[in-house]
Amino acid sequence: MDNLLAARALMGASLAFHIVYATIGIGLPLMLMLAEGLALKTGDDAWHRLARGWIRPAGVLFAIGAVSGTILSFELGLLWPQFMAFSGPMIGLAFSMEGFAFFTEAIFLALYIYGEERLSRRALFLCTIPLTLASAVSAVFVISANGWMNTPAGFQMIDGAPANVQPMRAFLNQAWLHQAVHGTLAAYVATAFAVAGFYAVALLKGRGEADGKKALSLSLSLALVAAPLMLVTGDWAADAVAENQGAKLAAMEAHFKTSAAAPLIIGGWPDPETATVSYAIRIPKLLSFLAHQDPDAVVQGLDAFPQGTTPDPRLVHPFFDLMVGSFFVMALALIWYWWPRWRRKETEPGRAQLKCVAFAAPFGIIALESGWMVTEFGRQPWVVKGYLRTSQAVTPNDGLLLVFATFLFVYLALTVGIMRLLQRQPKETGGEVSHD
Amino acid sequence: MTDPVTLAAMVLVVALMLYALFGGADFGGGIWTALAFGPRAREQREALFNAIGPVWETNHVWLIFIVVTLFTAFPSGFAAMFIALMPPLVLALIGINFRGAAFAFRHYGRETGRDVPLSASVFEIASVLTPFTLGMAVSATASGTITINYGVTATGTAVWLTPFTIMGGVIGLAICAYLAPVYMTVRVAPPLQNDFRDAAIAAGVALGVATAAMIPFALRYAPRFSQRLLESWPMLFVVLAVFAGVGTQLLLLWRRYRWAQVAAAATVVLTLSGFAAALAPDLILGEMTLEAAAAPRSSLVAYLTILPFGALILIPSLAFLYWTFRGEPSSTLPPAGAESDSPEKM
Numbered sequence: 141m142d143n144l145l146a147a148r149a150l151m152g153a154s155l156a157f158h159i160v161y162a163t164i165g166i167g168l169p170l171m172l173m174l175a176e177g178l179a180l181k182t183g184d185d186a187w188h189r190l191a192r193g194w195i196r197p198a199g200v201l202f203a204i205g206a207v208s209g210t211i212l213s214f215e216l217g218l219l220w221p222q223f224m225a226f227s228g229p230m231i232g233l234a235f236s237m238e239g240f241a242f243f244t245e246a247i248f249l250a251l252y253i254y255g256e257e258r259l260s261r262r263a264l265f266l267c268t269i270p271l272t273l274a275s276a277v278s279a280v281f282v283i284s285a286n287g288w289m290n291t292p293a294g295f296q297m298i299d300g301a302p303a304n305v306q307p308m309r310a311f312l313n314q315a316w317l318h319q320a321v322h323g324t325l326a327a328y329v330a331t332a333f334a335v336a337g338f339y340a341v342a343l344l345k346g347r348g349e350a351d352g353k354k355a356l357s358l359s360l361s362l363a364l365v366a367a368p369l370m371l372v373t374g375d376w377a378a379d380a381v382a383e384n385q386g387a388k389l390a391a392m393e394a395h396f397k398t399s400a401a402a403p404l405i406i407g408g409w410p411d412p413e414t415a416t417v418s419y420a421i422r423i424p425k426l427l428s429f430l431a432h433q434d435p436d437a438v439v440q441g442l443d444a445f446p447q448g449t450t451p452d453p454r455l456v457h458p459f460f461d462l463m464v465g466s467f468f469v470m471a472l473a474l475i476w477y478w479w480p481r482w483r484r485k486e487t488e489p490g491r492a493q494l495k496c497v498a499f500a501a502p503f504g505i506i507a508l509e510s511g512w513m514v515t516e517f518g519r520q521p522w523v524v525k526g527y528l529r530t531s532q533a534v535t536p537n538d539g540l541l542l543v544f545a546t547f548l549f550v551y552l553a554l555t556v557g558i559m560r561l562l563q564r565q566p567k568e569t570g571g572e573v574s575h576d
Numbered sequence: 577m578t579d580p581v582t583l584a585a586m587v588l589v590v591a592l593m594l595y596a597l598f599g600g601a602d603f604g605g606g607i608w609t610a611l612a613f614g615p616r617a618r619e620q621r622e623a624l625f626n627a628i629g630p631v632w633e634t635n636h637v638w639l640i641f642i643v644v645t646l647f648t649a650f651p652s653g654f655a656a657m658f659i660a661l662m663p664p665l666v667l668a669l670i671g672i673n674f675r676g677a678a679f680a681f682r683h684y685g686r687e688t689g690r691d692v693p694l695s696a697s698v699f700e701i702a703s704v705l706t707p708f709t710l711g712m713a714v715s716a717t718a719s720g721t722i723t724i725n726y727g728v729t730a731t732g733t734a735v736w737l738t739p740f741t742i743m744g745g746v747i748g749l750a751i752c753a754y755l756a757p758v759y760m761t762v763r764v765a766p767p768l769q770n771d772f773r774d775a776a777i778a779a780g781v782a783l784g785v786a787t788a789a790m791i792p793f794a795l796r797y798a799p800r801f802s803q804r805l806l807e808s809w810p811m812l813f814v815v816l817a818v819f820a821g822v823g824t825q826l827l828l829l830w831r832r833y834r835w836a837q838v839a840a841a842a843t844v845v846l847t848l849s850g851f852a853a854a855l856a857p858d859l860i861l862g863e864m865t866l867e868a869a870a871a872p873r874s875s876l877v878a879y880l881t882i883l884p885f886g887a888l889i890l891i892p893s894l895a896f897l898y899w900t901f902r903g904e905p906s907s908t909l910p911p912a913g914a915e916s917d918s919p920e921k922m
């Protein structure tokens with residue numbers, strides 16, 4: 141593995157790892173806020189107990205989110221120093237604002253987790269509000285930096301160096317809004333499904349009756365609100381990508397040759413050598429319609445861009461299908477869960493419904509990870525689209541393979557630790573046990 | 577004074593101080609859980625753990641803030657440092673990760689005895705590794721060993737592994753080990769208070785010895801830095817730091833813990849001020865000035881503009897946090913297993 145490949149693999153693995161905890165760091169605060177709010181409003185203390193039951197896993201997951209995020213901010217310099225020397229003045233603003241959001245988040249999380257005996261019930265609920273806002277806002281900020289990499293703005297290139305830097309313009313780049321909205325909502329969907337799946341499994345095993353049902357209806361209500369928005373904002377994102385990132389769109393859709401009345405290609409394996417897609421389903425004219433609202437419109441293919449400036453569709457198209465496919469899996473589970481309740485006023489979810497929810501549960505995070513793969517692989521070979529290639533950005537240090545292997549081990553150790561921690565049977569005696 | 581480069585540099589130094597004062601004390605807590613002594617070793621560890629619990633994540637954000645400020649305001653300096661100092665920074669990162677994880681596992685986990693010794697020793701080792709390597713990295717920027725020729729930053733062990741940077745790492749450790757017990761003296765009652773007083777006095781001596789020992793190393797291995805530090809006005813900070821350090825020891829002896837806490841913090845602030853004053857106007861000694869490393873003016877102005885808004889949110893929240901968790905550290909988490917009917921008990 142050469143240095144560049146090791147750096148890309150390490151960056152990708154670190155981000156894929158971090159985003160799991162970041163997602164929960166965005167979604168869980170909202171769930172806490174809703175549960176504590178319901179406890180105050182209805183006077184039903186079960187909601188409060190439910191929320192407090194989440195704080196142990198939340199504490200661990202947030203801690204891992206913080207340390208994995210630290211890895212990332214160091215890796216920007218350790219792996220991509222030339223990228224940061226180029227981009228720091230433009231994307232630094234987003235990261236600086238994110239820094240304040242992190243502070244707010246860490247502070248109010250600590251107050252919520254440790255404050256049970258020192259704060260009133262109302263104050264505890266109030267702490268969840270800045271917590272929820274700060275986590276959503278931190279996503280919106282960091283995504284601005286990513287949007288800038290996809291659609292750079294706010295500077296001019298003069299003699300090979302950026303000049304006339306306008307940080308606010310860079311912040312409000314073309315990809316920012318759709319990515320921020322779609323990407324933040326994704327965290328809510330993914331968390332809601334993860335929590336729902338957890339309780340569905342518990343109920344299937346005959347545990348946690350009352351609280352489990354409460355948690356299930358809370359998380360699936362959240363999913364019911366957020367999931368349709370995924371379709372709407374995803375469509376918006378695709379439109380925006382068609383407009384500003386033509387090569388990414390072509391790779392997403394495995395659309396090799398520029399053509400009118402382009403079909404939508406679902407599934408299949410794209411082959412860049414022959415510019416064909418094998419084993420795919422084709423829906424005539426649909427791509428033209430989706431991308432340009434006109435069934436006969438011309439859609440640029442990968443051939444419309446100079447050689448060596450386009451992403452590899454084998455890394456992009458399958459992930460795009462996986463994201464959209466996951467949406468439909470989750471949508472089905474939601475319909476199956478809510479339809480009988482709404483039409484037939486049933487109040488108890490049946491076993492089949494629970495199984496369906498449990499099956500759909502991982503697809504939130506699957507969709508989210510694959511959506512990010514679409515965005516990131518779809519930008520290649522650029523780190524700053526049109527300006528700086530990934531290969532130009534990488535550090536001159538060698539031995540990156542060793543660093544990659546080291547961090548892979550770190551992630552593995554953390555994952556094993558978390559798994560064991562979350563699964564372990566608590567000792568009935570309880571109490572904090574000292575380590576000596 | 578008001579030019580944006582100087583202001584941004586001052587923000588960077590202040591952030592470094594705050595990280596040392598808050599984050600450093602958390603690392604010190606880890607160091608003293610390893611060094612816990614006497615008949616109350618167990619109580620010492622418990623108190624340290626419970627004190628760190630609610631605040632470590634917030635204190636950790638100061639490090640993020642430093643990194644972000646560095647790449648926003650001094651992007652080319654950031655790039656050069658992260659190329660030259662990759663090995664110590666990677667080690668620091670590994671320490672940060674295992675420390676955070678080990679702490680969280682011990683704190684939120686449902687301890688079963690079996691795992692606790694593992695996470696405890698990981699926590700202790702990582703609490704030593706991280707301040708040491710970060711101290712190395714910070715002092716390397718002043719050692720004069722980082723070189724940049726025609727925009728190419730040199731790499732290799734000679735850049736970051738010198739007797740000077742090793743001493744820098746030792747001082748980093750000593751600062752952390754010094755702050756934690758001083759802060760603890762105001763938060764616990766005797767007899768634990770006396771233990772932390774003894775620990776603080778010992779650590780104060782260690783810090784004094786380490787900084788005094790640094791002088792010959794600096795003269796020999798970082799001559800330019802020591803010249804700037806000792807032969808000009810930054811020397812004033814050194815003198816004041818010595819006074820503050822001696823004062824802390826006396827206040828500890830007299831059991832004036834509140835004042836000792838202030839004096840200890842002042843010692844650290846003055847030490848870092850001396851370092852920064854000697855390094856200025858460079859970011860990387862002799863190779864890159866702050867001016868040369870700085871981002872375009874518009875970026876600096878944007879960065880400096882958001883700071884007051886951020887501070888407006890941050891300062892009251894921080895005050896509320898430290899106020900809420902003042903006094904005797906306690907474990908306000910429900911004991912493991914108390915959430916009796918939650919289904920995560922699988």
Ligand code: HDD
Pocket residue numbers: 283290315318319320322323324325326327329330370371373374375377378379381463464466467504505507508509510511512513514515
């Ligand atoms: C729960 C997760 C989830 C779900 C169900 C969907 N997405 Fe998505 N999608 C994401 C999670 C996600 C993401 C991980 O959050 C991404 C990656 C980058 C971003 O901003 O959001 C993303 C990116 C992303 C992009 C690329 C944006 C860019 O690179 O600028 C497009 C075009 C879509 N999505 C389209 C869709 C469509 C048409 C969906 C149909 C239902 C859909 N997404 C469902």
Ligand code: HEM
Pocket residue numbers: 148149151152153155156158159220223282283285286509512513516517519520522523530
């Ligand atoms: C959190 C979800 C994200 C995931 C899962 C993700 C995934 C990836 C992957 C797989 C790569 C390697 C691509 C390749 O080289 O082929 C990559 C590269 C990179 N990503 Fe992301 N990414 C995410 C978000 C972000 C954000 C928000 C930023 C910036 C603010 C970012 C910055 C980068 C950089 C700098 C690189 C290296 C250069 C490059 O390969 O283009 N990523 N990411």
Ligand code: HEM
Pocket residue numbers: 158159161162163164165166201202203204205206207208209210211212213216242243245246275278279282283323633636637640
């Ligand atoms: C879309 C991608 C990302 C999202 C949505 C996201 C979101 C979050 C959230 C919500 C947290 C706090 C929650 C927690 O601690 O679990 C967090 C932590 C963190 N993230 Fe990310 N992040 C993303 C990508 C990145 C990238 C690319 C970087 C840096 C290059 C980064 C750096 C950090 C840091 C440093 C922290 C720790 C803050 C602390 O100490 O509390 N994140 N992220």
